[in-house]
Amino acid sequence: MIREYNPIKTMSRKCSDNKYLHKDFHQTMNLLLDYIHRNFGKEKLIRYLQQFTVAYHKPLHESLRGGDLKALADYFSDLYEKEEWPLTIRQGEDYMEIEQNECPGMHHIKSLGKVPTPLYVETYRAVYTTLCDDTPFEYRLVYFDEKTGACKQLFTKRKEE
Amino acid sequence: MISCTEFIPAYSEGFKFLEQLGGKEEVEKFWSELSDLYLKDSLSKLIKEKGLEGCFEYWSHSLNEEAADFTMTLDTSKREFRIDMHRCPSKGRLLELQYMIPHHSYCDHCEALYRPIVEKAGFTYKSEVDSDKASCSFTIYK
Numbered sequence: 402m403i404r405e406y407n408p409i410k411t412m413s414r415k416c417s418d419n420k421y422l423h424k425d426f427h428q429t430m431n432l433l434l435d436y437i438h439r440n441f442g443k444e445k446l447i448r449y450l451q452q453f454t455v456a457y458h459k460p461l462h463e464s465l466r467g468g469d470l471k472a473l474a475d476y477f478s479d480l481y482e483k484e485e486w487p488l489t490i491r492q493g494e495d496y497m498e499i500e501q502n503e504c505p506g507m508h509h510i511k512s513l514g515k516v517p518t519p520l521y522v523e524t525y526r527a528v529y530t531t532l533c534d535d536t537p538f539e540y541r542l543v544y545f546d547e548k549t550g551a552c553k554q555l556f557t558k559r560k561e562e
Numbered sequence: 563m564i565s566c567t568e569f570i571p572a573y574s575e576g577f578k579f580l581e582q583l584g585g586k587e588e589v590e591k592f593w594s595e596l597s598d599l600y601l602k603d604s605l606s607k608l609i610k611e612k613g614l615e616g617c618f619e620y621w622s623h624s625l626n627e628e629a630a631d632f633t634m635t636l637d638t639s640k641r642e643f644r645i646d647m648h649r650c651p652s653k654g655r656l657l658e659l660q661y662m663i664p665h666h667s668y669c670d671h672c673e674a675l676y677r678p679i680v681e682k683a684g685f686t687y688k689s690e691v692d693s694d695k696a697s698c699s700f701t702i703y704k
Contacts, residue, residue, distance in 0.1 A: 408639035412622060416631045416649060423627035426569035432599055433576045436592050441583060453575040457568065459661050483567045506563055513603075524564045550563075 422483065427506040428513055435518040446520055450527040458532050465536040470497055473538075473556060481505075495558040504550020517550075525552065570652045577665035586667070593674035601679050609683040614643040617702055621645060628652070642703040653696035669693040676700075 464472035608616030689700035
């Protein structure tokens with residue numbers, strides 16, 4: 402039997418054929434953060450994260466300005482569900498506490514044999530502090546393990562002065 | 563945390579930020595470094611080891627994970643690999659976020675990342691981009 406050799410190989414996909422989850426983007430993000438830090442310093446890195454937060458989190462910021470803490474809880478639940486990563490959220494009327502045993506981004510970067518940039522923590526602290534600016538809430542990073550990204554974060558209603 | 567599902571808007575804002583600091587030249591400098599560092603262990607390695615078959619393998623992984631709308635063709639008789647990106651997942655996402663303005667040359671990063679790797683491996687890279695429609699095509703050939 403003679404088998405004919407087919408020199409053409411194809412693959413076609415629609416967006417709906419796959420789940421959007423490209424974890425290697427964590428490493429690209431890490432390289433971008435590291436590039437800014439190495440070339441321009443910590444202050445500029447934080448400035449970048451602030452600029453990103455103001456631009457990207459505009460709808461969530463609007464919700465927080467209106468006092469909607471549930472919007473923040475929904476945001477985190479949805480985000481970690483998409484990341485397929487466990488997260489504990491405790492919420493009361495005036496606070497929301499988030500706890501994780503490891504950061505999914507740092508975990509993936511390390512799984513590739515790479516090292517998270519020394520200021521990776523600012524993707525938490527700078528981002529969520531900025532998110533709370535000019536809202537009734539304030540943010541506190543209660544603890545953060547630099548090796549694993551295990552952390553506890555607290556959003557609380559500001560005390561009226 | 564900036565989730566991998568939020569990376570594209572963070573990337574686009576990163577290009578804008580670098581441009582504010584040092585002009586387009588700074589953005590291109592970053593792309594060049596990223597091409598070296600990010601693709602060293604993946605596309606660069608695959609294309610050197612397996613040629614165009616390595617390209618097929620690399621993009622099979624990334625485009626599926628990125629949930630792209632694409633057709634990819636490897637024609638070994640013509641020694642040609644081609645991707646028709648009907649809907650780019652990255653630019654598509656940026657266009658969907660109507661409250662954000664994408665970096666004006668966002669789509670340029672693909673060519674800046676891939677062309678040096680492809681040319682170093684002895685192939686030619688040719689692309690056509692329609693950034694307003696989030697579509698493009700590119701061919702890698704001998």
